[in-house]
Amino acid sequence: MNAQAAPTAAVLIIGDEILSGRTKDTNLNTIARFLAALGIDLMEARTVGDRQDQIVGALNALRATCDYVFTTGGIGPTHDDITADAVGAAFGLAVAEHPEALAILERRYGPGEFNAARRRMARIPEGGSLIANPVTDAPGFQVGNVFVMAGVPKIMEAMLQDVAPRLRTGAVVHARTIRVLGVGEGAIAEVLRAAADARRDLSFGSYPFGFGGEGAVGTQLVIRGRDEAKVDLAEHDPCRELRSLGIDIAVT
Structure with a gap:
């Protein structure tokens, strides 16, 4: 990409609850304002359900055309939280427990509370780096130019604090x-x-x-x-x- 051009970004919103209308998305607006303040052009936003093929297809399309992709949703402890596996599939990476994420979660939960479901939140694609979560501790992660964050608006917004220093900025509009x-x-x-x-x-x-x-x-x-x-x-x-x-x- 032209070194003089403004960085570009896309947003991928993940969740059946968004598509069904049960939950109103506010994360897109928050991310758009965050990017605008950094001089990064938001080029596209997509919403997909909790289906791996949809997530993989959308993610591969967006990350090929934009400097950065931000995903929200699907990194919690339940069976429908499949974003980590989908990102791994998109990049062709195995998904495994991240030692630092595991340690963070072990400190977060008391004896007997750190069950198998919560342990799932320590799984990220191999080679990924963590995104700090100052609200509930369960981290997001970065793989390549993709930033994977929580769907809960308060948590997602807090995660952006750790994302900002990693981005190339441009002239503000x-x-x-x-x-x-x-x-x-x-x-x-x-x-x-x-x-x-x-x-x-x-x-x-x-x-x-x-x-x-x-x-x-x-x-x-x-x-x-x-x-x-x-x-x-x-x-x-x-x-x-x-x-x-x-x-x-x-x-x-």
Whole structure:
């Protein structure tokens, strides 16, 4: 990959409970914000069930096209926690108890509490390195460019503390938001198109709000780019054009 390009990442969310709707995923949003602060571009996110073939297929596809892949879910003590085995299969690695993970878990549980189910959480693909878990101690792990973390949001977020120093960072993306009041996005689409055509090195997005009885109707125009000066300049033309049309706006 181009050394000057921003690092790229993908997220693989694992769990039947997510696909069934019983559990609402919040990990994707947390990871996206974490990566944005490091200047890493999140390119794709997928959700798969607790089926090894699906996990292996998705993981191999994502890790081949992105610098980093983050998985959440499936590393607990129960029979459906199969992520370690799936990652091992994806990399062609045997899965075995990691001595350090075993020691961490033995310290965590009292006499008679460290049963066979909890011992499963010490299994990781051979050659993998641990990701610290400051909440419940049971570690995640890294194999190659893949970071395997818990599905419980509080635990997953805590694990990111240990992941951050391992990542190559890039320039942070800056954003400016033009809040257009009282007008739907269809009425200002041409203004946005002209601005985007004039500055193709930046990203322009349109996001309507206020529908379904949520209050005032309007549109947010968001300009994004890694060069803050260019982002600042890019807001001038659409703002001038919108004001000339008598449209109320606010810039943040």
